[in-house]
Amino acid sequence: MTDPLHRRAFLKRLGVTVGLTGLAPLGRLYSREMAAEVAVIGGGTGGCAAALAALRSGRTVIMTEETDWIGGQLTQQAVPPDEHPWIEQFGRTRAYQTYRDNVRRYYRDFYPLSGEAYAADTLNPGRCAVSALCHEPAAAVSVLEGMLAPYVSAGRLRLLLDVEPVRADVDGDRIRSVTVLHPATGVETTIVAPYFLDATERGDLLPLSGTDYVTGAESRSQTGEPHAPAGAQPGNIQAMTWCFALDYRAGEDHRIDRPDTYAFWRDYVPALTPAWTGPLLSLSYSNPITLEPRTLGFDPRPGAETRLFNLWTYRQLLAPETLRPGALASGISLVNWPQNDYLPGHLIDVTPEEKDRHLAGAMALSRSLVYWLQTEAPREDGGMGWPGLRLRGDVCGTEHGLAKRPYIRESRRIVAEFTVKEQHVGLEARMAETGLPAGEVTAASFPDSVGVGSYRIDLHPSTGGDNYIDISSLPFEIPLGALLPVRMENLLPACKNLGVTHITNGCYRLHPVEWNIGESAGMLAAFCLDTGAAPRQVRADAGRLADFQRRLMGDGVAIQWPAPMAVAR
Numbered sequence: 001m002t003d004p005l006h007r008r009a010f011l012k013r014l015g016v017t018v019g020l021t022g023l024a025p026l027g028r029l030y031s032r033e034m035a036a037e038v039a040v041i042g043g044g045t046g047g048c049a050a051a052l053a054a055l056r057s058g059r060t061v062i063m064t065e066e067t068d069w070i071g072g073q074l075t076q077q078a079v080p081p082d083e084h085p086w087i088e089q090f091g092r093t094r095a096y097q098t099y100r101d102n103v104r105r106y107y108r109d110f111y112p113l114s115g116e117a118y119a120a121d122t123l124n125p126g127r128c129a130v131s132a133l134c135h136e137p138a139a140a141v142s143v144l145e146g147m148l149a150p151y152v153s154a155g156r157l158r159l160l161l162d163v164e165p166v167r168a169d170v171d172g173d174r175i176r177s178v179t180v181l182h183p184a185t186g187v188e189t190t191i192v193a194p195y196f197l198d199a200t201e202r203g204d205l206l207p208l209s210g211t212d213y214v215t216g217a218e219s220r221s222q223t224g225e226p227h228a229p230a231g232a233q234p235g236n237i238q239a240m241t242w243c244f245a246l247d248y249r250a251g252e253d254h255r256i257d258r259p260d261t262y263a264f265w266r267d268y269v270p271a272l273t274p275a276w277t278g279p280l281l282s283l284s285y286s287n288p289i290t291l292e293p294r295t296l297g298f299d300p301r302p303g304a305e306t307r308l309f310n311l312w313t314y315r316q317l318l319a320p321e322t323l324r325p326g327a328l329a330s331g332i333s334l335v336n337w338p339q340n341d342y343l344p345g346h347l348i349d350v351t352p353e354e355k356d357r358h359l360a361g362a363m364a365l366s367r368s369l370v371y372w373l374q375t376e377a378p379r380e381d382g383g384m385g386w387p388g389l390r391l392r393g394d395v396c397g398t399e400h401g402l403a404k405r406p407y408i409r410e411s412r413r414i415v416a417e418f419t420v421k422e423q424h425v426g427l428e429a430r431m432a433e434t435g436l437p438a439g440e441v442t443a444a445s446f447p448d449s450v451g452v453g454s455y456r457i458d459l460h461p462s463t464g465g466d467n468y469i470d471i472s473s474l475p476f477e478i479p480l481g482a483l484l485p486v487r488m489e490n491l492l493p494a495c496k497n498l499g500v501t502h503i504t505n506g507c508y509r510l511h512p513v514e515w516n517i518g519e520s521a522g523m524l525a526a527f528c529l530d531t532g533a534a535p536r537q538v539r540a541d542a543g544r545l546a547d548f549q550r551r552l553m554g555d556g557v558a559i560q561w562p563a564p565m566a567v568a569r
Contacts, residue, residue, distance in 0.1 A: 044072020
């Protein structure tokens with residue numbers, strides 16, 4: 001769905017109206033009890049993929065979302081896709097490629113593209129450095145809604161926006177129902193389903209259902225991972241980041257009010273090991289791989305050339321050069337930088353008061369970064385600050401100017417039948433395991449593979465005081481065992497909450513991998529409904545596993561790389 005008017009009608013069918021200031025609830029939105037064959041709790045990237053997979057398989061679905069935007073890190077967290085170098089050819093599911101094709105179609109249909117951009121098979125609206133497809137969050141929302149729209153019209157999908165899970169009714173090792181709350185109205189809806197998929201950003205269904213899970217960093221004695229700490233650190237969790245979008249208006253003054261906590265954040269030096277380079281609000285930071293100081297450039301003017309790498313184009317969402325001359329006065333850039341990684345705390349298994357404090361702190365850090373860029377950031381021409389920088393809350397769907405939610409890199413993780421460790425995917429660890437040299441060694445091959453992915457093991461600084469842990473990894477597979485809780489029978493992870501470690505979460509957390517996790521979980525739930533087998537029976541029985549893998553491949557989910565991939569990232 002790309003037509004904005006179609007989107008408005010779509011939202012009305014969901015019980016939501018679009019007002020001048022956003023999405024407003026219409027009284028009592030939902031019935032007290034609803035039932036479907038698959039319940040997807042969380043409407044993020046993995047949740048949308050899971051819902052689409054179950055729907056394609058002929059099943060009815062209820063999907064919930066805590067904001068008014070589905071899409072998770074693609075939309076309400078405003079993070080453009082982080083993808084591997086082969087994404088245009090391989091290493092993504094057919095449905096994820098459809099999503100990417102639809103994003104490009106969105107821009108071709110509605111934007112005054114230049115002739116060159118319109119004709120480009122690999123159109124990249126932002127012409128950014130981080131991805132082959134940087135685009136605005138609202139484009140992702142429209143595309144995802146469009147992919148779901150036929151199922152809404154057919155009555156096979158119910159989408160509950162602005163709700164959060166608050167209770168689960170559990171009978172032994174099975175979830176009977178999950179209750180979600182619409183905070184604005186106080187209405188609770190109880191969802192009954194044979195299968196529940198946890199696609200929340202923090203794995204919120206796990207504690208509600210009593211599912212066994214881990215948080216933070218496991219110890220080296222638990223996992224044997226070379227980069228694991230000596231002792232378990234359950235509160236040591238990757239930084240979250242409250243992203244925001246900016247454009248630049250030369251000669252104008254769009255400085256925000258000085259944040260109350262600006263002095264604190266301007267002088268804040270992260271207490272990390274190895275040491276950070278100095279104040280967080282700086283154009284210098286720790287190189288993720290070497291941990292040596294690295295200084296970046298910043299110049300938001302169209303076509304500007306900087307002596308150092310220009311952060312402005314790093315995650316640019318829309319570039320003036322993509323459109324016809326005069327159509328866009330300034331690029332729109334998304335700020336998801338080391339400088340707004342929030343380190344004083346996290347949101348997992350903390351009190352409501354602590355959660356609110358850290359959310360407010362992360363927002364204050366990002367607003368302080370905006371103000372610093374506008375007033376004090378050093379310029380290569382010797383000046384300080386760019387007062388023409390303008391917060392684009394409209395791009396992120398908010399009035400406060402930032403994204404709807406912070407970017408969550410690390411979730412609770414199930415205790416799984418099989419856990420992916422550094423020894424399975426890390427380059428140096430695989431060389432030690434196999435005795436093979438770089439260029440010949442590959443990631444571990446899993447006979448129960450249900451997907452593929454590739455990304456460096458990229459851990460941002462963490463709340464436990466670790467600096468970057470950035471390790472070369474090899475193109476990897478997603479084992480079915482990592483989607484199976486050791487005890488619960490009808491709960492499946494569909495986001496970053498699968499059986500990985502603190503270390504391997506660093507390469508399993510990115511957009512196309514999260515999509516594949518959700519898609520495979522949705523197809524597994526449908527397969528189990530079709531065959532009457534439990535998820536763990538599918539893995540344990542060679543015939544059932546082969547049938548399921550054939551179904552995955554028939555629906556466009558690759559379960560192996562096309563050739564032995566010995567290319568480290």
